[in-house]
Amino acid sequence: MTENINGKTVLTTPFTEEDIRALRAGDVIFINGDVVTGRDDMHIRVVKEGLSLPADISGMALMHAGPIVKGSDGEGYSMVAIGPTTSMRMEKLEYDFMDKTGVRLIIGKGGMGERTAEACREFGAVHCVYPAGNAVVAAMCTEEIKGVAWLDLGMPEACWNIRVNDFGPLIVSIDSSGRNIFAEKKKEYARIKEEQAEIIAGKVRSFI
Amino acid sequence: MNTEEQIRKMTDIMASFVGYTAVRLPDDVVSKLSSLRAAEPDPAALSIYDMMFENMRLAAELKRPSCQDTGLVQFRVECGSRFPLLESLEKLLGDAVRKATAETPLRPNAVEPFEEVNTGDNTGSGAPAVWWHIVPGWDGCAIHTYLAGGGCSLPGHAAVLMPGEGYEGAVRFVMDRVAEYGPNACPPLLIGVGIANSAETAAMLSKEALLRPVGSHNADPKAAEMEQLLEDGINAMGIGPQGMGGNASVLGVNLEKAVRHPATLAVGVSFSCWTHRRGHIVFDSDLKFKTDTHTGFTSEQ
Ligand code: SF4
Numbered sequence: 001m002t003e004n005i006n007g008k009t010v011l012t013t014p015f016t017e018e019d020i021r022a023l024r025a026g027d028v029i030f031i032n033g034d035v036v037t038g039r040d041d042m043h044i045r046v047v048k049e050g051l052s053l054p055a056d057i058s059g060m061a062l063m064h065a066g067p068i069v070k071g072s073d074g075e076g077y078s079m080v081a082i083g084p085t086t087s088m089r090m091e092k093l094e095y096d097f098m099d100k101t102g103v104r105l106i107i108g109k110g111g112m113g114e115r116t117a118e119a120c121r122e123f124g125a126v127h128c129v130y131p132a133g134n135a136v137v138a139a140m141c142t143e144e145i146k147g148v149a150w151l152d153l154g155m156p157e158a159c160w161n162i163r164v165n166d167f168g169p170l171i172v173s174i175d176s177s178g179r180n181i182f183a184e185k186k187k188e189y190a191r192i193k194e195e196q197a198e199i200i201a202g203k204v205r206s207f208i
Numbered sequence: 209m210n211t212e213e214q215i216r217k218m219t220d221i222m223a224s225f226v227g228y229t230a231v232r233l234p235d236d237v238v239s240k241l242s243s244l245r246a247a248e249p250d251p252a253a254l255s256i257y258d259m260m261f262e263n264m265r266l267a268a269e270l271k272r273p274s275c276q277d278t279g280l281v282q283f284r285v286e287c288g289s290r291f292p293l294l295e296s297l298e299k300l301l302g303d304a305v306r307k308a309t310a311e312t313p314l315r316p317n318a319v320e321p322f323e324e325v326n327t328g329d330n331t332g333s334g335a336p337a338v339w340w341h342i343v344p345g346w347d348g349c350a351i352h353t354y355l356a357g358g359g360c361s362l363p364g365h366a367a368v369l370m371p372g373e374g375y376e377g378a379v380r381f382v383m384d385r386v387a388e389y390g391p392n393a394c395p396p397l398l399i400g401v402g403i404a405n406s407a408e409t410a411a412m413l414s415k416e417a418l419l420r421p422v423g424s425h426n427a428d429p430k431a432a433e434m435e436q437l438l439e440d441g442i443n444a445m446g447i448g449p450q451g452m453g454g455n456a457s458v459l460g461v462n463l464e465k466a467v468r469h470p471a472t473l474a475v476g477v478s479f480s481c482w483t484h485r486r487g488h489i490v491f492d493s494d495l496k497f498k499t500d501t502h503t504g505f506t507s508e509q
Contacts (some may be wrong), residue, residue: 018499028252045292050440056508061247065276066276066277066314066315067276067315068272068273068276068278068314068315070313070432079278080271080272080273080276080313081273081274081275081315082276083275083276083277085277085358085359085433086359086392088349109359109392109394109450110391110392110393111391111451111452117218119264119406129452131256131260131449131450131483132273132275132359132394132450133257133260133263133274133275133394133481133482133483134259134260134263134275135263135267135272135274135275136260136263136266136267136270136272136274136278137259137262137263137266139265139272149386153326154316154319154325154326154328155315155316155326156277156315156326157326169255169259171252171452182391182451182454185451185452185453186387186388186391188392189387189391189445189446189447190387192445192446193383193386193387193441193443193445194443195444196440196442196445197376197379197380197383197384197441197442200376200383200437200441201376201379201380201442202375202440203222203433204374204378204379204437205374205375205376205433207374207375207430207434208371208374208375208473
């Protein structure tokens with residue numbers, strides 16, 4: 001479901017294909033609902049080892065994140081700090097992960113590659129950036145830790161199932177047409193880098 | 209105080225200092241971030257800077273780590289040869305990390321290779337890292353602390369160039385790495401550059417460069433000139449906060465150097481993200497301490 005609350009675009013899980021296809025790269029959104037965390041090892045289990053996730057996440061959000069959590073199974077868990085990790089590490093497995101799970105919104109930091117953009121186009125999904133390093137702001141938006149699986153992977157790599165409220169800002173970096181803002185930006189940075197490296201090279205040539 | 213009590217005291221101070229640096233950024237970084245925010249015209253970039261300051265405020269108020277990746281803990285120790293706890297220091301620092309991990313809390317990030325098991329307390333083989341420098345005749349001890357994140361300062365780069373490639377080769381090496389990996393490493397970045405003779409000397413110096421204050425300059429005029437040229441060139445790329453574009457790209461560029469061999473020119477580069485968790489604390493022989501990175505730190509935090 002998509003709502004406009006005081007000028008803010010707020011999406012609530014489960015996201016419909018229509019909700020997601022309406023988003024454009026560069027849009028800023030906030031989300032409510034169910035988010036599952038997953039990093040390298042969780043992707044390996046699902047894609048390479050063929051294990052099923054403990055919860056059905058089709059239409060939900062996946063966050064590339066390894067939180068700091070307090071508590072234990074018996075006494076319950078609380079979120080101390082959570083924020084995104086580098087999404088590009090999951091690039092190799094993300095297409096298959098998305099195909100298998102039906103996840104519609106991926107949150108991480110930095111961009112992702114061509115295969116993920118292709119998956120976004122095919123399956124109707126988006127990749128969003130959460131400004132990283134703001135882990136306490138993000139923890140304050142975590143309403144509940146509903147459960148955890150695969151804790152044997154260690155706290156960061158485990159699969160945490162959380163409920164968030166007013167979680168954002170999320171900046172859409174790959175939309176469902178496959179437009180990829182980071183890929184565009186990186187080309188731009190590389191172009192300016194060449195110019196600048198040339199200028200600096202001219203100035204340090206005499207150093208040796 | 210007997211030796212055991214002294215060890216306990218220093219362990220406690222170091223545990224709370226490490227925890228404090230996870231919660232609060234050093235003074236120089238905060239002031240640089242506020243000047244970058246003031247100079248930022250782009251509204252989207254500005255809103256990310258605003259969020260950073262809100263996060264810093266909340267982290268301090270709630271005493272929580274400002275970023276969830278509290279990294280691996282590293283210490284650069286300059287220990288006087290007459291410092292009373294010299295012999296106990298390495299073990300004590302390990303205990304301090306264990307304590308900080310439980311109490312702050314820090315995220316357990318130490319994974320033993322091959323066993324592939326997270327040790328759960330941020331210690332293990334080679335963790336915490338302790339880089340020793342002995343200061344002859346001194347009875348005090350100065351410790352740089354650093355929380356090295358998995359997305360920024362741990363993935364460094366080094367190469368040994370041929371001298372014929374010149375300093376231009378080193379410049380290109382640094383700028384290529386920044387363009388490729390910088391946007392993902394949570395900019396604005398502090399860039400540490402090492403110029404030396406081998407891969408490991410250049411890499412180590414690039415890390416030491418990160419331990420220098422933001423805004424400081426190398427004493428060698430040409431090295432300082434290269435710092436400035438790189439800073440201006442990388443800022444011109446306009447990577448902005450989070451790599452989404454903006455006025456600046458870096459907090460600064462710090463370069464450290466050591467001799468090169470006539471046949472080699474080695475270059476190392478390490479990034480720190482905007483959450484640059486560097487601390488510096490100096491003890492005297494009675495364990496009275498001072499810090500020049502975190503005004504406001506007392507051992508009772
Ligand atoms: S790069 Fe720094 S701010 Fe970004 S997630 Fe890692 S530790 Fe946090």
